[in-house]
Amino acid sequence: MEGLDATHLRTLAAVVGEGSFEGAARLLHVTQSAVSQRIRALEAAVGQVLVRRSRPCRATPAGEPLLRLAGQLVLLEREALAEARGPLSGTPGFRSGVGTGTRVAVVANADSLATWFVPALARLPADLAVRFDVRQDDQDHTADLLRDGTVMAGVTAQRTPVQGCRVRRLGALRYRALAAPAPAGRWFPDGITEEALAAAPVIVFDRRDRVQHRFIRAVAGRDLDPPVHYVPSVPAFSEAIRLGLGWGLVPEQLARADVAAGRCVDLAPDRFVDVPLYWQHWRLDSPVLAALTEAVRAAAADALR
CATH class of the missing domain: 1.10.10.10 (Winged helix-like DNA-binding domain superfamily/Winged helix DNA-binding domain)
Incomplete structure (x- = not known):
């Protein structure tokens, strides 16, 4: 051939x-x-x-390996061309316009997008001029987009590197169990018991979201089958809890304001779920990927456990 x-x-x-x-x-x-x-x-x-x-x-x-190859060729070609043309910028190791016109496809879970990941993208040096194509998926499935070549980097719960990728631990996103005050009193009069967890309606992001069920299993010691509302939007998810539709697990960065304002109560201040997150990216010697990785690690160090 x-x-x-x-x-x-x-x-x-x-x-x-x-x-x-x-x-x-x-x-x-x-x-x-x-x-x-x-x-x-x-x-x-x-x-x-x-x-x-x-x-x-x-x-x-x-087609997946050819898709990864295509993305890598485009990225390296643009960086090499910009380096050959452009003068050195004020950022050590970079040249002005290295990322100009380069679309970088990345993926993150919804809660990372709603809390710390977008500020990470904003940390990149301005002279890279990267255009982002941000995808969203559950953290347990974001690695699939790396595997098939759809994205070149992503936040994932998978610690084992996808073939052709490097992996770095970022920290853990901590979740708190919240409910509106009045419904919390009705559903959990004796606290977070197995009986109450089996009967109280719970808000779940989508059918891939297992965070609530992990919390239930940790508290009850076994799987339960409570009534479920699926609400696949981070703002609407929190609003559903505030309006008393059900209880649910919310990233602590978002939970603090609702608890402080009295809109929600923490159902179990001594219980929480930590979801470890990792950063995976193509194994390339790329200034854009290096800068993106540094920005993501810095933002994660500020925001994650």
Whole structure:
């Protein structure tokens, strides 16, 4: 097999990144027919189907390593070009405009996005001029996006590095069990008992969220099946607790204000759930990834346990 065509690899990354052939065509300023021809040519060269023609388009297992390769080539190519062209900036080790035009796809869980992760992105040196493509997924599943090449870095609960990635421990995000004062008195008149936990309605972010069930198991010593409300939005999740729809576990950075204002009570001040978080990123010698990693580690050191 001859070497892979870089244009075809970029097209593969565009199709998966945009989620469709139409989106890739807009991004690359070519026709949809040209995108289709490039993907067919790449699949013919590899001898495998590389893209699932679904909505959104996803890489097949055969396409995942090529998707990672495409993203790495784009990043390194832009950094090398900017370094060759640009004068040294005031930031040691960087050149002005190294990240100009570079879209960096990252993933984090919803609670990290709502608390400490966005401030981490804002810590990057301004002269890198990175454009972020931030994805959201449960911390137990964010590694899947690293594995399939959709993102180049992410916050994850997985301590084992994904193939081709480096992993660094960030700390733990601590969760507190909150409820509105009046419902808390009705649901937990004798405190956090097994009987009360089995009967009281609980707010859960989505069907991948297991934090509440971890808390229940830790307190009751076994799994229970309480009534569940699914509320897949961090602001709406907290609002549902404040309005008495149910109780739930809230990151302590967000819980403090509600408890201090009397809108919520901490159901078990001596009990909490710590979710260890890790930072995984492609194993590349990249100024952008190095700067991003440093910014994420600094923000996590300020915010996490």
